[in-house]
Amino acid sequence: MQFLSYLVRGISLGSVYALIALGYTMVYGIAKMLNFAHGDIIMVGGYVVFFAFCQGGMNPWLAVILAIAACTLLGITIEKVAYKPLRGAPSLAVLITAIGVSYFLQNGAMLLWSSEPKSFTSVVSLPALNLFGGKLQISAETLVTIAASVVIMVALIWFVNKTRPGHAMQAVSEDRGAAQLMGINVNGIISLTFAIGSGLAAIAGALLLSSYPTLVPTTGAMPGIKAFVAAVFGGIGSIPGAFLGGILLGIIENLSKAYISTQLSDAIVFLVLIVVLLVKPSGLLGKKQTVKV
Amino acid sequence: MAKNKKMNRTARTYLTSFLLVAIFYGAVELIKFSGHLTSKATGLLIPVCAYIMMAISLNLVVGFLGELSLGHAAFMSAGAFVGVFFYNTAGASLPGWLSVVLAFVIGGIAAGIFGVIVGVPVLRLSGDYLAIVTLAFGEILKNVLNSLYIGVDSAGVHFSLKDQFSLNMEPTGKVLMKGAMGITGIKKFSYFSVGILLIVLTLIFVLNLMNSRAGRAITAIRDDEIAAKSVGINLTSYKLMAFVSSAVIAGLSGVLYALNFASLVAKKFDYNLSINILVMVVLGGMGSIPGAIVAAVILTVLPEMLRGFSQYRMFIYSIVLIVMMLFNRAPAFVAWRQRLGLKIHTKKNGNSGSTAEDGKKEE
Incomplete structure (x- = not known):
């Protein structure tokens, strides 16, 4: 029973990683860059929800929507100001x-x-779920997090495969130059990608902080890096891959925290990254890419 | 003609680098002699030397090899911990100078070995992946050192990754490393001239490496990996050479840094330190050794001099990183600067053809 409880919590944490990893993977697939600041957008989203909902007493739905809007705007601004001028520059510079x-x-x-920690109140106000006659208790935050990430992943897959902007995204990811010749607004598509990724980061921020309620300016850094690990694990550029990688990483992290060592759980997560990159650099569901000279 | 010019440039780099170190040394000694060196400033001398070495070391990877290491503090940490661990245990029974020399040698070798362990897998990757894996190795080392306990008693050496009690030691045993508390009770060894000596040795090594056949191979790999491979340059071995040399220098700087303090904790060598050093390299100009020296001195001394600045320090660093990158690497800016440079040169000597090419070379 103990094991099941750790597992469910791992899946929940993994769902947050998955949401962040979706943003990473989309930006990487389309703009061909590692958006290191992606994790920090979670933090900004967290602060917006904190001030609107926890302090301002706003409706939680509205607060999350406000955070999505703020982060979307922030993501697009960052892309325009800092990344767009560097298009065509060496990847080290980017x-x-x-x-x-x-x-x-x-x-x-x-x-x-200020760097003073702020304590976050959960945006979910549902009762916990009791299973097996109360032996296994699953908090509502956990369930909502898992459900939200599944819904978002399905919606994203539908968006990318069935809509015109989604097709344009695939085209830009495949060959930017050719996509431009076909009349696709490449800059617009890249902005759209950043907007979606940042919006997802805001949701991830609200859900992460509902389960782990300490908010500091560096809140997003570690989850951001781990989500990148998840994206690589699942195969960067692949949406189901990011989801799978996120869930697996969350489970690995939570189980190693429970059974091996709290202090070493981060080290274990990073070890996973190194092993994956060495054994299967294209990740679990990624496509193998060949370099043409 | 072209060769002659290149030789001049090499000589210029040598001259400026050593001159800068000499000026730095002279200035500090002069202030010390006149009695104006505050105790706070004295405490900064060794860290400045260590950071100069770190900046040169990272420059080897970022500037010359063209790969980004985000875990450079880990090499510093590896050198510091192994060197100081030796210094505090086996070295205690040796004569003072010998234990210090051996601490440096062992620390440097340890960092080099760690460099090989990291480098062999990491250098198979490139670009973003390489950067993130160096970050991963840095975090792993930090976490492991943070939870590592080592103790010694009559039964031998005990290790634990949990806590002091799981060492299972006899009551008379001595704990040598206490997890997050690190190594304590280090007999300080901080001489500014030793720091300067290490910088000079580093400079001699790095500058000679860069002007050797190996150095040219390394820069060729940076400029075009495929072209370098096609002319028969062994990518792996040259990449590893640059990476491990850089790790050894970082390890030496770690020992220098650690011997300046009474205790050593793994938390000091975190991601933030790696970024600090990256800022030094970027601000000094990637691939420029004199630039790295100047930037390391300024970025270590300036925040200490300006009170209340520390709060804004990292904020300003972040803007420095973004602006420097946009200004130096954004295609639009580069073209604009070339046009500007062209205009100035045309006015000066009316010969635009050759200066345009020079402008490109400077990039």
Whole structure:
């Protein structure tokens, strides 16, 4: 029973990673860049929900929608200001800029809202679920997190495969130059990708903080990096891959926390990344890419 | 003609680098002699030297090899912990100078071995993946050192990754490393001239490496991996050479840094430190050794001098990173700067053809 409880909590944490990883994987697939600042958008989303809902007493739905809007705007702005001018520059330059943006968000948040931890109240106000006559208790946050990430993943797959902007995204990801020749607005599609990714990060932020209610300016950094690990694990560029990678990573992290060591759980997660990259660099569900000279 | 010019540039790099170190050393000694060196400033001397070495070391990977290491603090940490562990245990029974020298040698070797362990798998990757895996290795080392307990008693050496009690030691045993508390009771060894000596040795090594056949192979790999491979350059071995050399220097700087304090904790060598050093390299100009030295000095001394600045420090660093990258690497900016440079040169000597090419080379 204990094991089941750890497992369910692992799946819930994994669902948050999955939501963040979806943003990573889409941006990586389309803009071909590692958006290091993605994790910090979670933190910004968390603060928006905190001020609107926990302090302002706003309706939780409205607060989350507000956070999505704010993060979407932030994501698009970051892309336009910091990343767009570097299109065509070496990937090292783009990566360093992304690290700069990540630091900018963290330290900006520290100056604005101080580094003092804020305690977050859960946006979910449902009773916990009792199974097996109360032996296994699953909190409502856990269930909502898992449900939300499944719904979002299905919606994203539908969006990418069945709609015109989705097809345009696939085209840009396949060959940016050719997509442009076909009349696709490449800049618009990249902005759209950043917008979707950032919006998902806001939802992830609200859900993450509902389960782990300490909000500091660096809240998003670790989950962000772990979500990237998840995206690589599942195969970067693949939406079901990001989801699968996220869930597996959450389970690995929670079980190692429970059975091996709390302090070493992060080390184990990173070890997974290294092993995956060495054994199967394209990830679980990724496509193998060949480099043409 | 072209070769002559290149030689001049090499000589210039040598000259500026050593001159900068000499000026730094002279200035500090002069202030010390005049009695104006505050105790706070004295405490900064060794860290500055260590950061200069770190900046040169990271420059080897980022500037010359063209790959990004986000876990460079881990090499510093590896060198520091192994070197100091030796210094505090086996070294205690040796004469003072010998234990220090051996601590440096062992710390450097340990960091080098860690560099090979990280480098062999990591260098099969490139770009973003490489960066994130170095970050992963850095976090793993930090977490392991943070929960590592080592103790010794009459039965031998005990290890534990849990806590002090699971070492199962006799009551008379001595705990040598206490997890998050790290190594304590280090007999301090901090001499500014030793720091300068290490910087000079680092400079001699790095500058000679970069101007050797191996150094040219490394920069060739940076500029075009496929072209380098097709002319018969062994990618793996040269990449590993740059990476491990860089790790050894970082390890030495770690020992230097750690011997300056009475205790050593793994938390000091975190991701933030790696980024700090990256900012030094980027601000100094990627691939420029003199630039790295100047940036390391300024970025270590300036925040200490400006009170109340520390709060804004990382915020300003982040803007520095973004602006420097946009200014130096964004295609639109690069073109604009070239046009600007062209205009100035045309006005000066009316010869635009050759200067345009020079401008490109400078990039």
